[in-house]
Amino acid sequence: MxxxxxxxxxxxxxxxxxxxxxxxxxxxxxxxxxxxxxxxxxxxxxxxxxxxxxxxxxxxxxxxxxxxxxxxxxxxxxxxxxxxxTAEEKEKCEDRFNLSRQVASILREVASKLTEADFTPPQNGDNQFAAPVSVTTEEEKLEQLYEQIAWPLGRQYGHPHAAFKLMLSDSDAVFGSLPVQPSPAIIRQLKTTIGRKLAPKATRAHAKVDVSCYTRAGIDAIKRALRAGEKVGTDAVPIKARVIAPPRYMLETNTMDGGIAVDRLERAIQAIQAAIEKEGGTLVVHENPKVASESDEQELKALMAKAEAENAEVAGDDDSEAED
CATH class of the missing domain: 2.40.50.140 (Nucleic acid-binding proteins)
Known part of the structure; x- marks a missing residue:
């Protein structure tokens, strides 16, 4: 197709x-x-x-x-x-191809879930719906989806992918721009598939800091400082402090906007630094806030799994000493 x-x-x-x-x-x-x-x-x-x-x-x-x-x-x-x-033209074509391939993937999935009856509009005398067509194979269904939806939206929005993205927030306006309306069954399935495939995904961001305090306040001061950093978080950008191996801690958050996440982590570091220095301790940034890549995610998972295993071993040793 x-x-x-x-x-x-x-x-x-x-x-x-x-x-x-x-x-x-x-x-x-x-x-x-x-x-x-x-x-x-x-x-x-x-x-x-x-x-x-x-x-x-x-x-x-x-x-x-x-x-x-x-x-x-x-x-x-x-x-x-x-x-x-040219290099610029190559990049432009690759971007368009990737968007078109994503549109094709969405429409092919929609086609696979539709029946021939779904291409028959309601018989209520209203001529706003597309004329009924005979489709039996998945390729025929796919072609009808392109003809009824993707190509008209491409003319209207420059590329059907742009229209699909807009459907996430204003599907009525997008479908209303079509010259003829697909059947309700097609609209429902398309909205469901687009909502699952194109909905914004949460972005994970993190930072690593070394927090130390050798005054009498010690570990309690560190806990209070880390809590001060967590309080900088919001419902939309929650911040969690996790121990890697003292004195190193990781601050992390999940949000839809990577830029906002990085900014909030920077504020959290400032709050922790102010709190720990007030108690006579220090903070050193080991890794500045950044949006985690896929490789970062794998590395972090391995790092945290190792830290949890080491912490469990220490807890086990403490229990053994208590029994002795």
């Missing part, structure tokens, strides 16, 4: 292709956004530099951004160029 309303791309369009075969004349590719129709990149259009090894420039199975040079719709020939694509 193609992503866009036009069956073929236009000259000068940027498209995402996957390399199928490499021959002496050039590379045969399939256009991933246009139902995998075939195109060709001539050898002279592969690179601006002298080609010493074609395998270093292009490989079978790899996705490439190319620009359309010629389109013969009658014969189905599409000539493409890789060497004429």
């Amino acid at each position: 193609r992503f866009y309303e036009n069956k073929y791309p236009e000259v000068d369009d940027l498209v995402m292709v996957q390399v199928k075969q490499i021959q002496d004349m050039g590379a045969y590719v399939k256009l991933l956004e246009y139902d995998n129709i075939e195109g060709m990149i001539l050898l002279s259009e592969l690179s601006r530099r002298r080609i010493r090894s074609i395998q270093k420039i292009i490989r079978v199975g790899r996705n490439e951004v190319v620009v359309v040079l010629r389109v013969d719709k009658e014969k189905g020939y599409i000539d493409l160029s890789k060497r004429r694509v």
